[in-house]
Amino acid sequence: MAPHERREDLIRTALRVFARRPPGDVTPEEIAEEADVSRALVYRYFPNMAELRRAALEQAVSELLPRLAPPEDLPPLEQLRLALRTFVDFADSYSPSYAALLNGGSMVATEETEAEIDRVRQGVRNLILRRVGVEDPSPRLLMALRCWVAAVETAVMFWLREREMSRDELADWLLDQLVAMLVSAGGPKGELDRLVARVG
Structure with missing residues (x-):
């Protein structure tokens, strides 16, 4: 070779x-x-x-990010649902590594791996904002998205341990949480109107 x-x-x-x-x-x-x-x-x-x-993590992230961007001809909620299912499948396929990477006290969680994980977090936030049509998000909306991404990471980690619902049920539940957080973020009225029109 x-x-x-x-x-x-x-x-x-x-x-x-x-x-x-x-x-x-x-x-x-x-x-x-x-x-x-x-x-x-x-x-x-x-x-x-x-x-x-x-x-290896850099390679995995580079492959994951394009897969998280579903076809734009789907309705916005279906795009997000598909992206969530894709992420859950990805975490499931690397389940022994997933928890180790998110555990700040583990030997594999370093500044470099945290930077790669942040690349996924930022990519997810940017994807959601593009797909719901918000170009200049308010600080409240950005905070809501950051909190939701953290909730997804934690929920998927629990799901990998317990599997008390199906993959699709988990993705649907996480999507419900996203919609609730987006429409209650408390940003400017124009921003809220766009969000409700797209995902409410």
Whole structure:
């Protein structure tokens, strides 16, 4: 393999392993065995596991963000519903890693991983604002969106542990919370009118 192909293959391998085991528990030897290469080759591309975890998360986020943008010809609520289901599926596919990344006290939660997670949060906020037609959101609306994104992260983490409702039920419940928070954010009347017209 060319160097860039080998590096990409190791990142893909890490993502497969992280879908089965928490990233903090994975060793370079496991990555090497899964990729059918030597431990030394893993270290040639990634001097430590922290760097490999960061690269794998960056790759996963880069793939997730486009998938969160549903077709614009759907009604706004259906767009958001589809995006939520996509996110829940993504978290489910990496369930051992999801909680570790969101746990600030874990060894895999670093400034670099937090920056990648923030990239998803910002992407979600921007997507919602575009799809509901708000170009210049008020501070109250932005705060509501930040709180809702945090609620989604936490609810999905609980769901992965307990699974007391279906994926679709969870997505619908989260969508209900979003609508309630958007229309009660308390921003300017013109902003509220646009929100109600699109999602109310």
